[in-house]
Amino acid sequence: MSATLLDTTAVRARFTALQRRLAFFDGPGGTQCPDEVIDAIAEYLRHDNANVGGPFPTSRRSSALVDLAHEKAGSFLGCSGDEVAFGQSMTSLNFLLTRALARELQAGDEVLVTKLDHDGNVAPWLALQEDLGIVVRRIDVHEDLSLDYDSLASQLNDRTRVVAFTVAANSVGTAPDVRRIVDLAHGAGALAWADAVHYGPHGPIDVAAWDVDVLLCSPYKFYGPHMGMAYGKQDLLASWRPYKVRPAANDPVGHRYELGTCQHELLAGFVAAVDYIDSIGWEPIVVTTDRFGSGDGRSGERVVRTGEFLRRSSAPRGRAGRGAESRPARGGGLRRGFLRFVEKWLLVPDKHVRWTLMAFAPALGILKSAEADAIYTSSPPVSAHVLGRLLKRLTGRPWTR
Numbered sequence: 030m031s032a033t034l035l036d037t038t039a040v041r042a043r044f045t046a047l048q049r050r051l052a053f054f055d056g057p058g059g060t061q062c063p064d065e066v067i068d069a070i071a072e073y074l075r076h077d078n079a080n081v082g083g084p085f086p087t088s089r090r091s092s093a094l095v096d097l098a099h100e101k102a103g104s105f106l107g108c109s110g111d112e113v114a115f116g117q118s119m120t121s122l123n124f125l126l127t128r129a130l131a132r133e134l135q136a137g138d139e140v141l142v143t144k145l146d147h148d149g150n151v152a153p154w155l156a157l158q159e160d161l162g163i164v165v166r167r168i169d170v171h172e173d174l175s176l177d178y179d180s181l182a183s184q185l186n187d188r189t190r191v192v193a194f195t196v197a198a199n200s201v202g203t204a205p206d207v208r209r210i211v212d213l214a215h216g217a218g219a220l221a222w223a224d225a226v227h228y229g230p231h232g233p234i235d236v237a238a239w240d241v242d243v244l245l246c247s248p249y250k251f252y253g254p255h256m257g258m259a260y261g262k263q264d265l266l267a268s269w270r271p272y273k274v275r276p277a278a279n280d281p282v283g284h285r286y287e288l289g290t291c292q293h294e295l296l297a298g299f300v301a302a303v304d305y306i307d308s309i310g311w312e313p314i315v316v317t318t319d320r321f322g323s324g325d326g327r328s329g330e331r332v333v334r335t336g337e338f339l340r341r342s343s344a345p346r347g348r349a350g351r352g353a354e355s356r357p358a359r360g361g362g363l364r365r366g367f368l369r370f371v372e373k374w375l376l377v378p379d380k381h382v383r384w385t386l387m388a389f390a391p392a393l394g395i396l397k398s399a400e401a402d403a404i405y406t407s408s409p410p411v412s413a414h415v416l417g418r419l420l421k422r423l424t425g426r427p428w429t430r
């Protein structure tokens with residue numbers, strides 16, 4: 030079977046940020062922006078900077094940009110652009126949406142979150158537990174870091190209002206079976222509330238096929254600027270009462286959840302980011318990134334995302350994301366035992382130590398082969414410090430944090 034691979038040389042040429050001798054191990058921190066995204070932001074500010082709703086050309090162009098951004102978001106997510114809200118970040122949008130839903134929740138109502146989730150999809154619910162007396166329960170994971178669907182099913186009951194879950198875990202790369210979670214949630218009359226922030230750059234999102242009720246993601250993780258984006262089913266967004274100022278537009282429904290003036294210049298960058306992905310197509314992105322961190326060196330690619338690396342390094346080969354679950358495979362007991370030992374006894378406060386450990390081998394390879402002068406990673410201080418020193422010793426090159 031022939032698969033289309035990314036032309037990494039041509040793609041790299043579109044990123045000023047990649048014209049340096051650096052290896053970015055910073056997938057969880059976000060992607061770099063291609064120049065067309067940067068140019069779109071600057072062009073908007075140079076030529077079109079205005080607020081919406083005015084009768085003059087720059088304002089009309091700004092209004093058209095907002096509409097276009099919604100349309101692009103709809104095509105990116107697989108929904109109507111009306112069902113999308115832009116905001117400062119996934120986290121801020123999630124607080125906003127959960128607060129809107131909370132107006133209908135009561136003490137004793139239950140929300141399930143998974144142990145794979147980022148705090149952006151957990152903390153808003155914990156805040157409601159504190160404020161309203163709802164009950165937050167946690168769905169367990171198996172030893173191999175795959176989601177425990179029995180734990181999910183056994184905790185569903187007639188008080189469950191929401192199942193909040195991640196489409197891909199930024200910590201360990203597990204990509205649960207979205208449809209299975211959604212079906213279980215809906216079967217119990219609960220909403221399916223998805224966090225696709227980490228998944229965003231790894232494959233196409235299709236909220237209609239997945240049938241999620243709410244989905245959040247962040248364009249800065251898929252080549253766009255720092256901002257957040259949320260999808261909600263039309264009838265839900267219309268039925269909730271968001272916290273907003275009275276004169277702000279109520280329609281289309283997504284606008285109700287965009288507080289104040291949108292970041293127009295970032296919307297221009299977002300549109301360019303979606304165009305960038307469209308210009309390449311998902312297949313080469315998915316096929317090529319599937320080879321990252323596989324350890325076989327066939328792709329010759331030197332940008333390794335740490336969470337992704339962990340998943341790829343231990344998972345059976347195949348596509349992540351939609352449909353069947355992608356997860357770290359069983360086996361590798363010795364390594365798992367070692368990681369557990371290190372986590373438990375040596376680096377207890379550093380819960381992300383796995384990333385760093387799993388990134389160590391490719392980091393060593395890159396630095397030794399002198400293909401990069403430094404590696405940027407958002408790995409947390411303890412492990413990065415220890416392993417960074419070791420790397421420097423072995424290669425004479427720094428692992429820069």
Ligand SMILES: Cc1ncc(COP(=O)(O)O)c(C=O)c1O
Binds near residue numbers: 117121224225227247
């Ligand atoms: C899986 C996941 N969810 C949520 C977030 C929070 O996103 P934001 O920074 O847009 O608030 C992150 C950020 O790293 C993430 O990786």
